[in-house]
Amino acid sequence: MNYEETKNMNIPDRLTRDLYQEICRIPLIDPHSHINPLSAPSRSLVDILGYHYYTELAHSAGMDQAALAPEISPREKVRSILGFMNRIDNSVQYSWFLEIARSFLGFQGDRVSADDCDSLFDKSEQVFGNPGWEDDVLRKSGVEKVFLTNDFDDPLEGFDTAKYVPCLRTDDLVFHLDKVATRERLNRATKSDVSNVAELRHAIGTLFQHFQARGAKACAISLPPSFAPTHVEEARAEVAFAAILRDDANDTERTILASFVFWTLAEFCKEYRLPFDLMIGVNRRVYPTGVFQGQDLFDQRTSLIQYGALFNAFPTVKFPISVLTSVQNQELVSYSWIFPNVLTNGHWWYSNIPAYIEPDCRARLQAVPKTKQIGYYSDAYKLEFILPKFNMYRRILAGVLANDFVRPGIYTEKGALDLAKLLLRDNTQAIFGA
């Protein structure tokens, strides 16, 4: 029995297993990732275990951050992280790693430890170093297209935008325009010298032009729990922006400008017919001395009502929404059921574990039009993570389809698989025009 067969045997319910196996045949479009298209697959095991999910969990479990210092070799970094695996082998993140090791590196064991460092590291260099690896991993993972997360000043050159779909990430524009460096990046990217809000708006328009010309299919942003955007009169924005340019802005002025830029982005999304992915609820740098990318957390006290004015003002803009808690998901289910332009999007970050995916997915499938749901995205930094993350989702989806749809006679197995295809592929194509 090979690995794939073993894996499927681990779904004890036959109907769920059958559905899972069929769902795995649906060619994927991954609608959100952090893949660098110029270096999409891993080069060695450090690209796998350097993923913040492992560094932050190992650190949380006791690993000193000195183990990750720049002067430490990739192999020794991996050895340190593997040395803490026996404290986190209960986690779903560990199971992703084990699935990568088994699927791609021929690992045969049940548990992985520091003792496996050298053999796995050597094997990873060998496998990942193969010139055909990028195509291999995409094929083995059944992936056709991967959406990217591009800085606003990304030249978007040197890669196949039909395979790696550009996406304009706008956090810096909305939340960091008070930094000189951000404004300089904007000026350089748009060949402008922005000194008022009219010029700012024009520069943002130039970014949209550039992104659309290079095949971008979405605009995206992550938002703190307190953010509540409103339309800002240009005159008020002008005063706030002037204060920012003088490096003399207070919090209110920063908030006004953030709202103004955010609203302007929505206006361009309307003009350029781009969906605007909102990832709602993250506070940055809550643990500022944590590992790289392992510093952000959330405050559950947030509501989609904060975006009510936005949803009403832009009925033609589609807003695929990601949230961080199950109670926000309950709001999301209701808002997507009412607002034509609000859509459910994947299972994000801290909510991306089976204990939360399963109830969140069930609720969406029971109450949101099936054409408005984007089932899942990988959020991956390296291609190898697409397989285990989507497999986790596909197993859960298969179980929900079996128990909530096929067994009660709502759908046949064929009907359930059609729904899965919407969630994993067709809706993404229709919503983003990808």
Place this chain on the structure above:
Amino acid sequence: MNYEETKNMNIPDRLTRDLYQEICRIPLIDPHSHINPLSAPSRSLVDILGYHYYTELAHSAGMDQAALAPEISPREKVRSILGFMNRIDNSVQYSWFLEIARSFLGFQGDRVSADDCDSLFDKSEQVFGNPGWEDDVLRKSGVEKVFLTNDFDDPLEGFDTAKYVPCLRTDDLVFHLDKVATRERLNRATKSDVSNVAELRHAIGTLFQHFQARGAKACAISLPPSFAPTHVEEARAEVAFAAILRDDANDTERTILASFVFWTLAEFCKEYRLPFDLMIGVNRRVYPTGVFQGQDLFDQRTSLIQYGALFNAFPTVKFPISVLTSVQNQELVSYSWIFPNVLTNGHWWYSNIPAYIEPDCRARLQAVPKTKQIGYYSDAYKLEFILPKFNMYRRILAGVLANDFVRPGIYTEKGALDLAKLLLRDNTQAIFGA
């Protein structure tokens, strides 16, 4: 095999199925609906598919609201909505419709579409037009009594109040007394000319007298997430009411008067021994250009602590509480476990889908005295919806009873059915005196 048999076969677990079938024999009292007793059943399919659950989901899935314009014929409205069913056939609301079509209209298919419009519409006119239909649907649904939602100025005439139980709905009094039209309705209904708070209080008392004389069994209100009522001194209320009468009130004055009227309602509930149904958490007109009754949403940031003063001030008034999210349900479980006068009431609106009913129901059954739980209400506008909505609840209840009570040996099957009878009938009788 007839439809009923097929339906029951769809519960794969035998114990759950047995319990479900027995639970279906319990004669229902539906403790909250929006049934118009003068026109209780549907007259044609447009009364079924015109229910906001279908218009809002079809609209959310892409249907232009022009399809619902007044000049469009009922048949064509139905055709439009049916044309969007293939986008929402995953939803539990769709399953209610299918159950209506199968149970009452002899529909035999597995899916319904615009192609079924004419045959279903014709059949609906034929079936619903039968003069005995009202009694038929009540009998087929096993319903003995249905609670209504009556405007405060409802004459409550022309119907059998033993079958259709009046209930004083008070949203307008609490939240819309700043509108001339509301005050005129109040004056007309009470033959008064309210110009100060003493007269206002007297007029409200007149309403209670009228409702009680006509057999009303509850006072009810839906409340926004931010509402936090307190006792208001009459002098402060007088100032606020004077400003409102002058059409010169600010938000604070409106809030003061709302609190005053709400508190006055609680005082009359005490005097007239009427339970006060609180439906907590809805914001009105969040999507103001949505379809009729498909515009309201919520903000999960609300707490029952906002009603702490009320619960303490009126220990003899029973407060059956409905909430909109599972985290509010967690509060409700705890508040009902502590406060003798706080009771759990049904599964309301956006929380009325199996993914939320099941965990909410489990928690209540594990921690709230069984005599303080009102299991379910239909919230229906037309009698035909009572059957599929209660069936949904009964299926979930049967599963929870099987897994949490019968299998672990806590109750025998007989004991579990006794509990179901409390939830579906006996508690409603005892709590409302119905």
Place this chain on the structure above:
Amino acid sequence: MNYEETKNMNIPDRLTRDLYQEICRIPLIDPHSHINPLSAPSRSLVDILGYHYYTELAHSAGMDQAALAPEISPREKVRSILGFMNRIDNSVQYSWFLEIARSFLGFQGDRVSADDCDSLFDKSEQVFGNPGWEDDVLRKSGVEKVFLTNDFDDPLEGFDTAKYVPCLRTDDLVFHLDKVATRERLNRATKSDVSNVAELRHAIGTLFQHFQARGAKACAISLPPSFAPTHVEEARAEVAFAAILRDDANDTERTILASFVFWTLAEFCKEYRLPFDLMIGVNRRVYPTGVFQGQDLFDQRTSLIQYGALFNAFPTVKFPISVLTSVQNQELVSYSWIFPNVLTNGHWWYSNIPAYIEPDCRARLQAVPKTKQIGYYSDAYKLEFILPKFNMYRRILAGVLANDFVRPGIYTEKGALDLAKLLLRDNTQAIFGA
């Protein structure tokens, strides 16, 4: 078949049952209780049914508090509470009582009522009056050590601190130092005359010295939902404390002093290497006329972000955290996954029912390092409650291990039991050094 066998037969799934039986063999360390070590077991049934879980549920279900008045005999109090059991026999709290009656009092029936009062009461006096009962109940419950909750001025004398582990409870110091009585207790306990913050800090240090000398293994506190501690400059604390000493403090000054004392406690936890148990979210006296200990409730609108500054300021202090709602648990899972010094601790109070334990436990096991989880504590006031409460948790844990870990092939049964041993014993030893 004896009682133990029957009980286990009630777990219908064989794998879960097998795991449960093995988990029951793990010797327990109970990391949080309210046991009085000088009177640890019950003396009669009134110590069991006088537990607030029964008095508050009986009262909530309709029992007049007169039944609990001081002049009522213990036997008659028990009779009254038993008389309301038929209204709460659905509750998990009732099932704890039934398990106590069956396990310790030889009760054979299926339901318990006022008719059982005399026989059970007599039997309880006989069994609990046995001089070896304390050791018996600990042995039958498989308990090695029990953590206490000691007032700051507890002499900690007259008991075996190896078996009953002292724990410094600090609610009074943080939230009631504005009361003369609290300050007098502090002065007496520390032989001081505290009149400024330097002396206050010194007195608190004296308490830590005393507790550590007597084997204390933790500092603990319960916190209201609105509390958000920050570091307070000593000068600001001085002004606030002076106002309090003059009995002239406003709310702001009380909050400043609370923050100052709380922060000072964290500093001493650091110095004395004591974990600081935070029990977050309870509002005291929400129902002030409720039964003793049945007056407190919560407000779900709280966030762990309120403790962000604390977690960052004290990286060497371990913070085992208890929360009251599942959405707070979702935050806790994420904060424990990121912050090395944040740990998950048990299932507290209103969240201590299977409907919430199960999802909360699943999420922790999927995303928090397994070495950072304290599975459960009894919170018991009398030793007899440790068995049924831990059994409830062990049954749930066995089910989660079976379905989420063993069946999907993540752990062998042996591996799952090793995890259970961490949760129930090893982590408690490692984290508290017990």
